[in-house]
Amino acid sequence: MAPSIAVLALVEITCPACGYEFYLDEEDYEGEIQCPNCGALLDVKIERGEVREIIPLEEGIEEEEWLEDEDFWEEEEEEEVFWEEEEEEF
Numbered sequence: 001m002a003p004s005i006a007v008l009a010l011v012e013i014t015c016p017a018c019g020y021e022f023y024l025d026e027e028d029y030e031g032e033i034q035c036p037n038c039g040a041l042l043d044v045k046i047e048r049g050e051v052r053e054i055i056p057l058e059e060g061i062e063e064e065e066w067l068e069d070e071d072f073w074e075e076e077e078e079e080e081v082f083w084e085e086e087e088e089e090f
Contacts, residue, residue, distance in 0.1 A: 009049050015040055017060050035060055 010023040013033065020037035029046040038060030045053040 011046050011049055011051060013042075013044060013051065013054065015042065015060075016054055016056050017042075032057065 009027055010025055011027070011029075012021055013024055014021050015035040015038060017035065017040035018038040020035055022036055024033065024044070024046065026046060027049045029044060031044065033042050033044050034040070035042060040056055040060035041058035043053070043055040043057050044051070
């Protein structure tokens with residue numbers, strides 16, 4: 001008797017917040033998923049391998065926002081230059 005092989009069905013999810021496409025290996029699923037790209041929290045319903053519903057519950061953080069957000073970064077003190085290069089005179 002030949003061994004049985006399980007076939008993994010990947011379901012494509014497209015984040016409505018950023019358009020990023022990622023995959024879920026569930027044929028039937030209902031629950032929350034976080035977009036791996038923007039972090040948006042999505043309520044997803046998959047039945048028989050087909051996406052039935054994607055509802056954004058919480059928006060993710062856009063890259064520009066987190067790059068500019070001071071809470072994400074500690075302020076680094078700039079090193080002061082105590083010397084200046086002098087031009088050589090000939």
